[in-house]
Amino acid sequence: MRKFIFSCWLLLAALSVAAQRPLKGLVKDASGKGIESVNVTLKDTGGNIINFTRTNKNGAFNIELKNEAIAGYHLEASSIGFKKMVTTVTDVAKNYEVILQPSETTLETVTVKNRPSLTSRGDTLNYRTADFADKQDRSIGDVLKKMPGVEVAEDGKITYNGKSISNLYVDGDNLLDDKYNIGTKSIPHGAVDKVQVIQNDQPVKMMRKNNMSDDVALNLVIKDEAKLKMMGDATVGAGVPNRFDENLTAMLFNKKLKFINNIKGNNIGIDPGSDLIAHNFSDYAKKLDNDKPNGLLSTGAAGVPSLPQSRYLFNKAGLINLNNLYKFNPDLQLRANISYLYDKRHQEYNKFSETYLPGQTIRYAETQNNAINPQKLRAQFTLNGNAEKYYLNNNLVLEYSPFKTRSDLIINNVAANQLLKQKTFDLSNEFNYRKKLKSEDVINLYSYLNHTAQPEILNITPGLNPDILNNGNSYLDLTQQIKLPTWYTNNYVSFAFVKNNFVQTYKAGFNVQQQQLNSVLYRTQNNQQTEPVTGNTVNELDWFKTKLYTEATYEYTNDKLKAGLSLPLSYNHIDYSDAANQLHNSLNKLFINPSFNLKYETSTENYVTANYSFRNDLGNISDVYRGTILKNYRSLFSNDAPITESQTHNIGAGFNFRKAMQMLFANLTANYSDTELNTISAFNLSNNIQQKIVLPLNNHIRNFYLAANASKYLFTLKSTVNAGVSYSQSRYSQLQNNALLPFNTQTIAYKIGIEAKLSDFINWSYAANYAITDNKAIVANGIKTNFKQLRQQSALAITTIKNLYVNLSAEHLFTRQSSQPDLKYIFADANLRYKWLKMKTDIEFGITNLTNIKRFDAIYLSANSLTTGTYIIPGRVAMLKATFNF
Structure with a gap:
């Protein structure tokens, strides 16, 4: 009997499977070419x-049917860049051919000559790329600066219409992992056919259907041909005096x-x-x-002048930078980014500062004369599988960063020397796995260890400062030692329910964070005896922080609207002793x-x-240590407050306008x-030292920011403004000297x-930045300060005869502060380059x-300082220089 029932069940299952006939078809564009990844819905x-379902690389699709009674049903085919097409189903056995027409978002190429x-x-x-490049341009970075809507900052950061880019892909692959400066500097613009700006970029393929x-x-x-x-x-x-510049770059961009x-x-x-x-x-x-914390100690250097780094930096540096990506198949790749920097x-500088307080001026x-030796070894290995x-x-990352600084000081006419050694070792592994189920729902597993x-x-x-640190008696030296090992892990699992446009x-x-802060401030007396300065300059702090969290996120998207609501709930426990x-x-x-976030398209491009x-935030271990730490030669920091708690409301709005044609x-x-x-940081300032202690006192900070930017290509002038x-x-x-x-x-x-x-044969560029800063203490007869700065840069590129180029550039800086004389500087450079085509050199x-400026004066203004x-x-x-191209 059981065998008979089992046989009947198998027969019914077979008949059921046989009855399931797929609905088949092909989606093409107007030229008859199949379109991949089109969403087809019955x-x-x-x-x-x-x-x-979605179409394959040839544009074909199959939709499984549970029964054939679908006469009058509708097939909808939709894809970004095309109009949605609806077809009525009349015959299950028919192969449906759907032709999609370009949507209004497709802008025709401007065909006006030149x-x-x-x-x-x-x-x-x-x-x-060729539309914006000139003969003098070398790298793609030179051309990016000329493209309307694209801005390249001095540090290489790229923004598009006011928004920072998240990635720079090379032929669709993330070779450089956010460290894209080497790409913009090295890739010849002649090897790049076009630069694509991808809005709403979603690198995870399975998330593109409901892209938020x-x-x-x-x-x-x-x-x-470049591949x-x-x-x-x-x-x-x-060059002179005693200068050298060497560089070797090799690159390859094929499919594998x-x-x-x-x-x-x-x-x-x-x-x-x-x-x-x-x-x-x-x-x-x-x-x-x-x-x-990134580091608790410093040399207390005055920072850097408000100049491009190439105008003030004395260096002798070398870098090995290796970026390699291998694709096993279109969905699986391994990337290695390895670098070592030695510098x-x-x-050398002089600094004078004044801090204005009620009834006194500090x-x-x-x-300072500083010899700085930074090094950094970094190895990153990334295995990425990205399929439908x-x-x-x-992502496995290893970093080792030894940093050493020697300084000769004269502080208020007192000479001293200091030596700072820092050795940071950082090892982390980040694992992320997503799986799309048959229901189109997605499960995500994540783990980070560090x-x-x-x-x-x-x-x-x-x-120094014997009156504070040695009972008024002279002594030989001070030594501040710190160790701060950290263990951290963050792990979560998430499940996404996908239904039409709603996720x-x-x-x-x-997550768990465990740290140990061990620090001691030693002094060496004139008799060579070494001892802690006081019992209050020792820390043996154990820190343990855990967080249990849940989060519910609701996202909706359609052709015009994207909206998201996130409701994270967390239980935070911190224990320190x-x-x-x-x-x-x-x-x-x-x-x-x-x-909550919202994005609404007011038109096709805008x-x-x-x-x-x-957001509620809690402070870290640097907020709670009680033993005093000598942060630098004139700063003593400690705490006498609970963990810092902050509550922040943030609201923002924006409008992006674009007329691409x-x-x-x-x-x-x-x-x-x-x-x-x-909490608030209380400073006790004197002419020789500053002491900071964090106190339990309510503190309120409000910030407002408003910005408008525009970029336009002027066709008649062949210019980008x-x-x-x-x-x-x-x-x-600010709490300073009890005020x-x-x-x-x-x-x-x-x-x-x-x-x-x-x-x-002549190109010209010009840029100007002008800033006005006003500071005011909001009290009766409060301190007021005003600061103005203008920076202008201009360059002229001239082709004199065939393959001979002349570049002239100048930079003007003007600074005005009411209590100081005006500062004015003009820098100028000249460059002559000949392209020896036969030798590719x-x-x-x-x-x-050119004006041989060797001293630069600068003014810095902040609050009452x-x-x-x-x-x-x-x-x-x-x-x-000679540069050989291959």
Whole structure:
């Protein structure tokens, strides 16, 4: 009997399977070419979804049917850049052919002769590189600066219409992982067919159907002929006085293997370490939620002058930068980014500062001569699987960063020396796995592990401030030692329910942070006896922080609207103790940090955004240590307060305007934040030392920011122009020498720029930035300060005869502060370059700082403090270089 029932069941199952006939078809564009990844949905007469699928690379689709009674049902085919097409089903056995027409978002190429053109399809805007490049341009970075809507900052950071790019892809691959400066500097513009701006960039394939991303990315589309061979360049340069500049770069961009490998060294003031800048690291660090101090000790240097780094930096540096990506198949790749930086820097300056307080002025003068030796070894290995049904990303990172600084000081006419040694070791692994189920729902597993060691030693000879640190007696030296090992992990699982245009995501996880702060401040007496300064200069602090969290996120998207609501709930527990300072406290807090964001397309190319968030934050271990730490030669820091708690309301809005065919881009951004804290930093200032202690006192900080920017290509003048204005205001309080002073700071900044082609053989660029800063203490007869600065830069590029190029540039800086004389500087440079085509070599001779300026004065203004500094900078430098291109 059982065998008979089982046989019947098998027969019925077989008949059921046989009865399931797939509905087949093909989706094409107007030219008859199949379209990949088109969403094809079968709906009944009431509009309910029966089943759906996506077309394959040939445009074909199959939709499984549970029964054949579907006459009158509708097939809907939709894809970004095309109009939605609806077809009525009349016959299950029929192969349906659907032809999609381009939607209104497709902008036709401008065909006017000798005019650059842009094309747009869906979320992607295409700049043809050749339309913006000139004969003098070398790298793609030179051309990006000329593209309307795209802005490249001095540090290499790229923004599009006011928004920072999230990634720079090379032929669709993330080769450089946010450290994209080496790409923009090295890739020849002649190898790039077009630059694509991808709005709403979503690198995870399975998430593109219900894409909630608001990121903007750039993709460099490499020409087919440039993919067939390795290319690069080698530079050899020498100059006076005693200058050298060497560079070797090799790159390859084929389907299987991509790499940009570079080795360079110079002593001409160009920092090779700028190639290692991760432009979006701060956003990434916030997601990790591992708030460990970067370093507690410093040399107290005065910073750097308000000049481009190449004008003030004395260096001798070398960098090995290896970036390699191998694709096993279109969905699986392995990437290795390995770099080592070695640098020696010299810095010399004089500084004088005044701090204005009710009834007194604190004055401080110093001279520093610094020898700085930063090093950084970093190895990152990333395995990435990115398919329609799964996403896997494992990121292993090892960093070792020894840093040493020697300083000769004269502090208020007292000579001293200091030596700072820091050795940071950081090891982490980040694992992320997503899986799409048959129901289209997505499960996500995430785990992050990290260990950091941060030993630091600061030695100062002779012992300073004996009245505070040695009962008024002279002594030999001070030594501050710190160790701060950190263990951290963050883990969660999430599940996303996907239904049409609506996605619900529910997350649950935990993180744990364990730290130990061991520090002691030693003094060595004249008889060579070493001892702690006092019992109050020792820390043996154990810190343990855990967080259990859940988060519900609701997201909706359609053709015009994207909206998201996030409701994270967390239970936070912190326990810290220090037997040496009789300290043992714990904290338990339950937080909900809601956020909301909205994006609405007012037209095909324009959109408005709005966002709101409320966030509770807790401080870290640097808020609670009780033993005094000598942060630098004149700063003693400690705490006498509970853990800092802050509550922040943040609200923002924006409008992005674009007319791509007219090459007009504009954006307007506004943001307001209001933060309340339960602690404040109290400073006790004298002419020789500053002491800071964190106290339990409510503190309120308010910030407002408003900015408008525009960029336009002027076809008749063959020029790209840009302009912008911004206004910022901050209200906060400072507690100095027992005086609580509320301050209001306002800054208005203006900028204009132009990249112009004056003729077939002359190009001209100009940029100006002007800022006005006002500070005022909001009390009767309050302190007022005003600061104005203008910076202008201009360059002229001339083609004199065939393949001979002349570049002339100048920079003007003007600074005005009411209590100080005006500061005016003009720097000028000249460069002559000949392209020896037969030998594929550029011969270049250049002179920087023609006027031979060797001292630079600068003014810094903040709240009630004015600082003037004099920096020794490199004078005139002449260089002869040869660059061979292959």
